[in-house]
Every structure is written in structure tokens, then in C-alpha cells.
Amino acid sequence: MSDLVFDVKNITLRFGGVVSLNDVTMEHRRGEILAVIGPNGAGKTSLFNSLTGVYRPQEGTITLNAREGHPISVIGRGAYRIASAGVARTFQASRMFSALTTFENVKIGAESHKGLGAVGAMVRGPATRRGERESDQKTFELLEFVGLKDQANTLSASLSYGARRRLEIARGLATNPVALLLDEPAAGTNPAEKLELANLIRRVRDELGVTILLIEHDMKLVMSVAERLYVLNFGSVIATGSPAEIRSNQAVIDAYLGSSETQTSEAS
Template sequence: MSDSTTAATTEADLIIEVDHVTLRFGGVTSLLDISLVQHRHEILSVIGPNGAGKTSLFNCVTGVYVPQVGSITFRPESAHPVTVVGRKPHRVNRLGIARTFQSSRLFNALTAFENVKIGVESRFHTGPVGAMLHLPRTRREEHRGDNRTKELLEFVGLRDRADEVASGLPYGDRRRLEIARALGTSPELLLLDEPAAGANPAEKADLSSLIERVRSEIGISVLLIEHDMGVVMSLADRIVVLNFGEVIAEGTPSQVQRDPAVIEAYLGTVNENGHEPPAAEGAPPAVAQTRQNPSAHSGGNSPSSEER
């Protein structure tokens, strides 16, 4: 269904536009003149070897980093386009851009229910006075929050683990819980940073179908960073390939797979700068799709590894 959906809304409605963004840390250029657009209801995947700048791009879009050059516009073609750059992360979230993290960052000591409810409640208005006095609005919001939280836990399949402490959940459940928390903030655009990293094949399949349902049932656009090419190829409508902070290719999965620049980035002989052979970190798209071997890139995707 993916191709027909995008075809219907092509060009008509963009959800986000990243325009010539450059991000530097001192002398290190993390993102160089990045431009990309995402359509509404599209699953756009950003791939690239480790250190290519994928997470930096996410951090720019969510307000964590402020790029030195360029602009990022949310809903650029709507009546009220909003610029993202310069807004604090919680403000960006209010706009309707939610995210998950590469190393999942749940509120570990809280229950699954509380984790999601915190996301849901971020849109509410109960303040300290209302909370202390149990004002009617507070009670209404509590009730509404509980119901929405239950719905979301149901949606990601964690309804029966609602009262378990987040740290005790198995890996795949933690990933889904993080998605539920992000969905709780009622986003229009969901940014997922390597949701399948470190997951086993069954969990990957679960996550893939969950992400597809996020788009098809809730109607949220998904911007996806993923190393697992099986997941990317099956989910993505379009793919943007980054390498050393630059966009080197863009297109449908089949186009990207054949792109010589992409094959070179993944397999190529870029050894002179002291970089590891990229093939060791992320398998080349074409190879990965045929092999579907998760162990090929497990080393580079450990949750603790930080990407700039």
C-alpha cells in the first residue's frame, strides 16, 4: 500500500522540510548542507554508516541541537508553517514532533502506565493548584489521561504489562513502550531512532508491523533511522542515505539499492581517513536484503554507542 499512498499525496502536503542544514561541533562538521523533505503519511528512512550524522539530524529536527546554517520547517505548505530551529525540545514536541532514542530512554523506575501517561499528559493543563485541590478539571484530565494511556498501551500490545516497572520489561517491550510514550504526545511526525537495533528477528517483525500500523491506523508520518536493512526495505516509502554528514542518495528502496554511491559508501574503500571499513558496521542494502542476517551489524549498533 505504501507506494499508492505516497503517490496520492505527492508534493501536495509536506510534513517537514529540512533546508540546507549545516551543523558543526567546533571543527567537526556533523551535517553538511543537508536538504530533504518528507510527505505526510510517508515512512521516510534515513540510513548510512555509523557516524554519518543520522542522529545529529534527529537532534536538529527535535530542537536538541541548533544548526548553524539552514532552516527546518514543520508543515511547510500548510497555512501556518512553523520553523523548528531555535525552539526548545519540549516546544518542538508540542508542535507535533515526537521521538524515541537510539538507546531507549524510558523513565526506568516508573511503571509502563506512568511512562505513557507522562507523554499523554504533556498536552494537559493541570497545574500545582489544581492538583493540590483536586479541581474538577484536574479530575477530568486524570480520567482522560488514563483512558488514552490504556488505548495506547493496547495499541502497542502492552496492556497487560501496564503496572510493571519499565526497567523490568524485555527489550522489545521497552522499544514499544517508548513508541507508546511518544505517541502519547499526539504527534503528526514520529522520529524513530533505530527502533530495531539489538532486537531479535521476532521482535523486529513485531516492531515493523507496529510502525506500519502507526502510519496506517493513526495516520502519523514516520521518519526512521534504522540499520537493519530488512526492516528499512520493507517499511520505507523512500530512503535518504547519509555519509559523512552529506546526502549521497535519495529515492525508493529499489533505486537506493542500485545506487553506486550507496554501494561505495557501504562497501567502498574509504580507509584513508582512519575510518573503519563501513561494511563492518552496517551491511550494504543489497547484501543485507538477501541475507537478512542481523548479526552482521550487531557490533556497531550497541545501545550505548553515541552518534554525532
């Protein structure tokens, strides 16, 4: 039990009369690449937003055990508090600080967990300067890690879709997260970029030891990267298991894979 990063127990989320998540229970083990799949409107994004503190489920508990032995409850905490507790995320339609360069985007992430320091900034003592150097160093390393080093000084708004994804991942990683949550990272990318993305996700886990949750539409990417899957339909978990198990699960085939057009990758 102690090795769960996210322990989601029986959460239900309603908007007015619409039930978006119905009694969902999910365990996210430390160090694994977990994926949540499901057809459109199955509640994937609702689950994602509940995990990151954007939505508040009315029932159930979500325990985040980012630093081992210090479990905190996600529900009722603001998004920034979940983020500073060690959960980084990306957005479905990528959200960058578009008037800033790639480098600046990542650097903001790298220094966001440091204290306020308005006075420190104005005095600019040795500690502040050391902090700056560390952030710069880390930013360069991360840009190199995601392969954006050459575009460090490019305005982030002029990056390609694939590059924006990698930028978002780098920015998230800059906050030293325990878990990285990816919201449909393959949306809008081309096949070559998808392959790169799959590699990158694996490297984030293997080399940096970051636990990964993937919410995805694109079956090819999910099946190649994820080690374990949850399948959502109409707000409920209908199946869980390894990619091989899911492929052969009748309920999943009926709900989702059965319809032939979703076999191939869906571009959204």
C-alpha cells in the first residue's frame, strides 16, 4: 500500500445532475507508467483534473503520497498546492507562456518551488545568485534531455506541436516532480513525433525515475508505452490490467475497441 503515488478511492464527481465520474477507484504505483483510456466523454479529463486539484469530487478520497510517508489529501487543495507537492502535468491543448522563450518557460518551472524572495531578489545576495545559476543549469540540462536545446531562445509560440509537448514536459520536470501527468500528449502530433514522444516518456521514467500517468486517445502510443491500464466508460472503471489483458478483455472490446474505427489512432 505504501508504494502508491496516487490512491484514489471511490470518487464520484457530479456537475449539476450529470455524473462525470462514478465510484472510480484507482491505484497508481510508484515508478510505473500507467495509462487511462476510454472513449470520448468517458471521464478521462475529469479524472485528470480531479487528480490535479482542479475539480473537487463530491465523494471519495484521493491520497497523494508523493514524498513517502507524507500522504496528503488532494481533494480541497488548490492546483498549485498539488503541483508543489510533486505532481507535474501537461495540458491537452498545450499551454505555454507564449510570449516567453523556450528557455524562460522551463526556467519559471525550475524556480517555482523556491520561496517568494522579493526582498532577496532586490538585494540579490549570493544565495539568490547561486539559485539563479542552479536554475539556469537545470534548465539547460532539461532542454537537452527533451531535445530542445537548439531552440532555447525561440519564442515558445513559434514551436511546432511536438516541440510544445516536449517543452511542457520539460517545464513540468523542472519542478522536480514525483509524478508526471500527461493529458493526451499525442494530440496533434505526427507519427514521427509520436515515436519520439513514446521514447521520451520511457526515458523520463527510466532515467529520472518519475512515475507517469498517461491519459490518451491514441491506442498505438498507449499500448507501446503503458505497463498497466485503466479503462473508463461513462465515468466508471470497466477494466484494468496489462496491455495484453486489456486487448483481450471483452468488456473493453465491446465498449471501445470493438468499434472498428477506433482501432487505428484517432486524431483529435
